[in-house]
Amino acid sequence: MKVLAAMSGGVDSAVAAARAVEAGHDVTGVHLALSRMPGLFRSGSRGCCTVEDSLDARKAAGLLGIPFYVWDFSAQFTEAVVDDFVSEYAAGRTPNPCMRCNERIKFAALLDRALELGFDAVVTGHYANVVDGPDGTPELHRASAWAKDQSYVLGVLTTEQLRHALFPLGDTPSKDLVRAEAERRGLGVANKPDSHDICFIPEGDTRDWLADRIPMTEGDIVDTDGAVIGHHDGAQAFTVGQRKGLNLGVPSADGRPRFVLQVKPATNEVVVGPKEDLDIAEIGGARFSWAGNDPVTSGFAAATDDGFDEFDCEVQIRAHADPEPAVAFQRDGEIIVRPNEPLNGVATGQTAVLYVGTRVIGQFTIDRTISATANVH
Amino acid sequence: MAYFDHAATSPMPAAVIDAWTSAVHLRGNASAIHRDGQKSRLLWEEGRDQLSAAIGANPFDVTLTGSGTEAINLAIKGLFWGRNGTPAEREPGAALPRPRVLTTEAEHHAALDTVHWLAQAEGAIVEFVRVDETGTVDLADLAAKLGDDVALVTTLWTNNEVGTIQPVAEIVALASAAGVPVHLDAVATLGYTAIDFANSGLAALSVSAHKVGGPVGVGALAVSRDWSIIPLIHGGSQQRLRSGSLDAAGVFAAGLAAQIATSAIDTKAARLSALRDRLATGILAAVPGATLRGHATNRSPGNVHVTIPGLNSASALFLLDEAGHSVSAGSACTAGVHAPSHVLRAMDVADDEGALRFTLGLENSESDIDALLRILPSIVARTTT
Numbered sequence: 001m002k003v004l005a006a007m008s009g010g011v012d013s014a015v016a017a018a019r020a021v022e023a024g025h026d027v028t029g030v031h032l033a034l035s036r037m038p039g040l041f042r043s044g045s046r047g048c049c050t051v052e053d054s055l056d057a058r059k060a061a062g063l064l065g066i067p068f069y070v071w072d073f074s075a076q077f078t079e080a081v082v083d084d085f086v087s088e089y090a091a092g093r094t095p096n097p098c099m100r101c102n103e104r105i106k107f108a109a110l111l112d113r114a115l116e117l118g119f120d121a122v123v124t125g126h127y128a129n130v131v132d133g134p135d136g137t138p139e140l141h142r143a144s145a146w147a148k149d150q151s152y153v154l155g156v157l158t159t160e161q162l163r164h165a166l167f168p169l170g171d172t173p174s175k176d177l178v179r180a181e182a183e184r185r186g187l188g189v190a191n192k193p194d195s196h197d198i199c200f201i202p203e204g205d206t207r208d209w210l211a212d213r214i215p216m217t218e219g220d221i222v223d224t225d226g227a228v229i230g231h232h233d234g235a236q237a238f239t240v241g242q243r244k245g246l247n248l249g250v251p252s253a254d255g256r257p258r259f260v261l262q263v264k265p266a267t268n269e270v271v272v273g274p275k276e277d278l279d280i281a282e283i284g285g286a287r288f289s290w291a292g293n294d295p296v297t298s299g300f301a302a303a304t305d306d307g308f309d310e311f312d313c314e315v316q317i318r319a320h321a322d323p324e325p326a327v328a329f330q331r332d333g334e335i336i337v338r339p340n341e342p343l344n345g346v347a348t349g350q351t352a353v354l355y356v357g358t359r360v361i362g363q364f365t366i367d368r369t370i371s372a373t374a375n376v377h
Numbered sequence: 378m379a380y381f382d383h384a385a386t387s388p389m390p391a392a393v394i395d396a397w398t399s400a401v402h403l404r405g406n407a408s409a410i411h412r413d414g415q416k417s418r419l420l421w422e423e424g425r426d427q428l429s430a431a432i433g434a435n436p437f438d439v440t441l442t443g444s445g446t447e448a449i450n451l452a453i454k455g456l457f458w459g460r461n462g463t464p465a466e467r468e469p470g471a472a473l474p475r476p477r478v479l480t481t482e483a484e485h486h487a488a489l490d491t492v493h494w495l496a497q498a499e500g501a502i503v504e505f506v507r508v509d510e511t512g513t514v515d516l517a518d519l520a521a522k523l524g525d526d527v528a529l530v531t532t533l534w535t536n537n538e539v540g541t542i543q544p545v546a547e548i549v550a551l552a553s554a555a556g557v558p559v560h561l562d563a564v565a566t567l568g569y570t571a572i573d574f575a576n577s578g579l580a581a582l583s584v585s586a587h588k589v590g591g592p593v594g595v596g597a598l599a600v601s602r603d604w605s606i607i608p609l610i611h612g613g614s615q616q617r618l619r620s621g622s623l624d625a626a627g628v629f630a631a632g633l634a635a636q637i638a639t640s641a642i643d644t645k646a647a648r649l650s651a652l653r654d655r656l657a658t659g660i661l662a663a664v665p666g667a668t669l670r671g672h673a674t675n676r677s678p679g680n681v682h683v684t685i686p687g688l689n690s691a692s693a694l695f696l697l698d699e700a701g702h703s704v705s706a707g708s709a710c711t712a713g714v715h716a717p718s719h720v721l722r723a724m725d726v727a728d729d730e731g732a733l734r735f736t737l738g739l740e741n742s743e744s745d746i747d748a749l750l751r752i753l754p755s756i757v758a759r760t761t762t
Contacts, residue, residue, distance in 0.1 A: 067698070069695055070691075071691050113692060116759065117759075117760075
């Protein structure tokens with residue numbers, strides 16, 4: 001196949017490109033410029049997006065003997081990922097920008113451009129597997145190395161996108177092996193640190209960064225009864241489940257720590273309470289997609305007038321959260337998930353990814369939650 | 378399969394490769410007293426003689442530098458300090474006698490970033506002389522801006538992006554009447570248009586060897602004895618205006634490259650112009666919406682620069698590269714990304730116009746041009762929204 005390898009400058013994408021070359025594909029490397037004003041040096045735990053990273057990617061491509069280009073997606077990235085991130089927070093939700101980037105940039109803007117220019121697929125260094133299902137429709141599965149599995153952030157990919165995605169690292173048992181392989185291949189990026197911060201927030205301080213972009217006004221921190229127990233500098237800087245940074249002078253009546261239960265931009269209130277009030281019995285969302293065949297076509301659920309009936313699955317609500325057994329069904333255009341045990345710390349705006357075994361079935365953006373304790377409204 | 382990016386760098390002729398690689402075998406430092414040193418020195422002198430002859434300058438007035446960019450920095454900063462005194466010579470807080478620097482917004486970054494540095498570090502006042510939609514300096518605006526307090530005028534002789542050739546004689550005449558020195562960046566001129574520095578009235582002129590098939594790492598600045606230039610690089614005083622060991626092999630090769638590039642220059646320019654016009658005419662006929670940028674007639678014989686509304690230059694360059702054609706978008710890049718061209722902006726070209734720059738050399742043939750013209754329309758169609 002003629003494939004386009006997205007190369008961030010990090011070790012994973014370099015080894016993924018190398019494996020694509022070794023597998024006999026006709027590989028071209030491309031680095032996505034996501035900022036018009038990139039930082040010069042790599043800093044902290046960011047693994048991409050600086051001039052230094054771009055040059056690392058160029059060098060790795062040169063060592064692999066593949067052509068390499070830098071393509072400018074900064075305008076699309078700003079609109080689809082950065083602006084979306086800000087507006088989601090401004091609305092009191094907690095978005096996942098990496099998923100948005102996969103959905104709108106890597107497997108949309110980049111993939112579209114790749115297909116237009118005659119490529120068959122985009123190669124990335126994600127840890128996940130795509131396999132052909134019984135009817136030939138692609139299926140997305142967790143990586144062999146559970147600890148590195150990134151299928152969650154790929155849960156937004158649709159059938160068509162999966163058909164044109166190649167993840168050569170999916171069956172690698174550990175990241176150490178990828179680093180060793182980079183070393184053995186002389187790719188020069190073997191010892192680069194893993195990236196785990198948000199790439200467009202160079203200082204790593206999301207709250208400060210948001211404060212420069214969202215007009216924030218002081219407001220009240222209230223308990224679940226509505227009693228004012230503190231003040232904040234702007235509700236939008238808070239995330240459900242957050243414990244630090246509340247600066248409540250008065251301890252709670254029972255002395256137990258308090259957590260952010262709800263962010264209400266409309267009234268500029270932050271609702272806090274005990275940990276058990278974070279428990280969520282039901283989540284729902286109308287913005288969903290299926291990674292391959294839908295639950296009915298896959299034979300997991302019975303079809304109904306509303307879509308599909310209850311089926312057993314697992315739900316994962318963060319990149320590094322454990323999957324929780326649940327039932328999912330569709331009603332009134334919405335995907336609804338009821339976990340067997342309450343979920344803890346769910347924020348609207350997060351993405352719920354549904355699994356059956358290792359297979360990713362699909363995802364939806366959480367629009368609403370129902371508290372298990374009924375103390376949060 | 379052809380190379381259309383000679384303005385970025387030009388292939389080295391076999392004779393230059395031979396000259397360069399044979400000279401590298403010499404072991405003496407060209408400033409050393411012994412005969413080994415003398416042999417190296419002679420090669421360096423021969424190289425400088427040939428390079429000087431190629432630009433019509435007295436060899437002793439030509440300073441060899443490490444790049445065209447360094448030559449431009451030396452000219453602009455050196456002339457500015459020559460006209461205003463160095464910071465060490467000036468009274469603290471004293472006003473600069475000639476703070477204004479005149480240039481255009483369509484310059485190469487080697488000049489633009491240098492004048493901006495002078496503004497920040499030295500308090501220079503940078504004023505941009507208007508260029509018209511062809512990139513040509515507005516002489517009336519230049520005349521209006523000239524004055525006693527102008528340190529220097531610096532501009533491109535030949536615009537590196539769009540190929541426009543400036544009215545050099547008129548610029549020099551206006552500046553000379555006002556007693557102001559002129560520096561010209563002639564990096565894109567050498568080898569395409571005859572240069573006669575000694576009779577030009579210019580204060581300084583910079584060139585670069587690798588643009589004409591010499592080695593990367595050799596630039597040169599010709600300086601008139603009428604003007605004082607303060608050096609940037611201090612040390613062993615190997616040259617009057619630049620310290621650092623003399624690059625005997627590089628300068629020897631650069632001299633030969635310049636000699637080859639400028640011999641029979643009229644014949645060469647005529648041949649390149651014919652290729653250029655064949656390409657430009659072909660593009661304008663076959664690519665809807667394409668506009669030839671730069672001046673229609675006062676342009677480099679080797680430059681075809683077109684813009685197309687909605688063209689994604691990066692995608693088009695990729696497909697051209699894949700088909701074996703090395704082409705450029707013309708503008709400077711940051712981390713490999715092409716920013717909207719400041720040159721095109723100075724010429725009032727809209728940002729949504731995607732640019733393609735083809736710069737030709739003598740090894741290009743009519744069949745190269747025709748092969749390019751066969752695939753270009755479909756590539757543009759595929760990469761235009």
